Amino acid sequence: MANSTEFSPSDAVAILTRTPAILNAWLRGLPEAWVLRNEGKDTWSAFDIVGHLIVGERTDWMPRVRVILEDGEARPFDPFDRFAQAKESRGKSLEQLLDDFTRLRRENLAALRAQNLQPEDVTRRGRHPALGVVTLSELLATWAVHDLTHMHQLSRVMAHQYRDAVGPWSAYLGVLRCSGHSAP
Amino acid sequence: MANSTEFSPSDAVAILTRTPAILNAWLRGLPEAWVLRNEGKDTWSAFDIVGHLIVGERTDWMPRVRVILEDGEARPFDPFDRFAQAKESRGKSLEQLLDDFTRLRRENLAALRAQNLQPEDVTRRGRHPALGVVTLSELLATWAVHDLTHMHQLSRVMAHQYRDAVGPWSAYLGVLRCSGHSAP
Numbered sequence: 001m002a003n004s005t006e007f008s009p010s011d012a013v014a015i016l017t018r019t020p021a022i023l024n025a026w027l028r029g030l031p032e033a034w035v036l037r038n039e040g041k042d043t044w045s046a047f048d049i050v051g052h053l054i055v056g057e058r059t060d061w062m063p064r065v066r067v068i069l070e071d072g073e074a075r076p077f078d079p080f081d082r083f084a085q086a087k088e089s090r091g092k093s094l095e096q097l098l099d100d101f102t103r104l105r106r107e108n109l110a111a112l113r114a115q116n117l118q119p120e121d122v123t124r125r126g127r128h129p130a131l132g133v134v135t136l137s138e139l140l141a142t143w144a145v146h147d148l149t150h151m152h153q154l155s156r157v158m159a160h161q162y163r164d165a166v167g168p169w170s171a172y173l174g175v176l177r178c179s180g181h182s183a184p
Numbered sequence: 185m186a187n188s189t190e191f192s193p194s195d196a197v198a199i200l201t202r203t204p205a206i207l208n209a210w211l212r213g214l215p216e217a218w219v220l221r222n223e224g225k226d227t228w229s230a231f232d233i234v235g236h237l238i239v240g241e242r243t244d245w246m247p248r249v250r251v252i253l254e255d256g257e258a259r260p261f262d263p264f265d266r267f268a269q270a271k272e273s274r275g276k277s278l279e280q281l282l283d284d285f286t287r288l289r290r291e292n293l294a295a296l297r298a299q300n301l302q303p304e305d306v307t308r309r310g311r312h313p314a315l316g317v318v319t320l321s322e323l324l325a326t327w328a329v330h331d332l333t334h335m336h337q338l339s340r341v342m343a344h345q346y347r348d349a350v351g352p353w354s355a356y357l358g359v360l361r362c363s364g365h366s367a368p
């Protein structure tokens with residue numbers, strides 16, 4: 001089956017609903033080396049990634065849904081601080097971050113359901129501070145793909161720790177050839 | 185924290201133990217479009233990926249551990265058929281595949297524990313049919329990174345379905361720039 005460009009909010013929500021359980025299954029109770037190591041200078045660990053997802057839940061996704069529904073293009077979105085987690089996660093354990101993310105995502109999806117979006121609502125427009133005019137459907141699809149881009153990053157960050165340990169098998173393991181595409 | 189090359193079998197097992205729960209949280213009950221769509225001709229869907237992981241459990245990882253422990257370099261490993269899942273998954277549901285993978289992984293990790301590996305065992309050597317001499321520690325690290333490479337692929341295959349739906353945000357989503365590195 002080839003790819004499709006048709007967008008259904010319920011398909012995006014199917015991803016968004018699952019991410020907390022995926023991250024809990026993946027990270028909770030893992031040995032610390034897997035959680036705290038990154039890919040080198042100015043790169044993120046699993047701990048940093050979960051912190052970044054929390055900031056998105058607090059400041060990005062649902063706030064922007066509300067701006068589109070309430071103000072449309074008239075009010076640009078607030079810029080998203082991609083580095084806020086360094087401060088916000090300080091002193092917390094990974095388990096606390098996973099709990100926070102799980103709760104915030106549940107609250108945000110409840111708030112999204114409460115908007116009772118109708119099919120025609122997904123074409124409503126907002127204004128991104130850098131990208132210009134975007135639609136609600138693009139925002140919801142991006143929320144889901146943002147989860148996926150950080151799972152893509154998480155698998156790569158963890159695989160990186162075994163870059164040498166796998167010996168000659170590195171030739172067969174695509175994740176070890178992923179450069180991060182200058183972004184997660 | 186930078187990366188480390190030190191290898192501990194228990195760290196690899198920490199990953200291997202979690203993969204079935206991660207895939208169940210990620211895929212069980214997902215709308216069919218997410219499960220069956222791929223990245224185009226000769227690429228894999230989520231369904232294909234789980235099928236491939238099952239073949240690995242049946243024919244690759246623990247059988248090769250046993251070859252190393254019983255025959256060392258004297259007997260090369262059997263080659264791994266990377267396309268066997270097309271036949272083996274036919275007629276099954278994703279839920280059946282997830283059940284099969286969960287059971288096989290549990291059995292294989294029990295069999296690994298039963299080997300009661302000692303620290304010096306991880307330096308024992310075997311012979312890969314294409315890569316030549318490899319060690320038991322390299323095999324165990326590769327088993328774990330193989331899981332991660334397919335989670336890396338899974339996030340990319342799913343994100344690909346929203347390549348157009350995210351609109352201008354595609355510029356910020358690294359997973360959409362991942363080419364697959366000519367391998368998963």
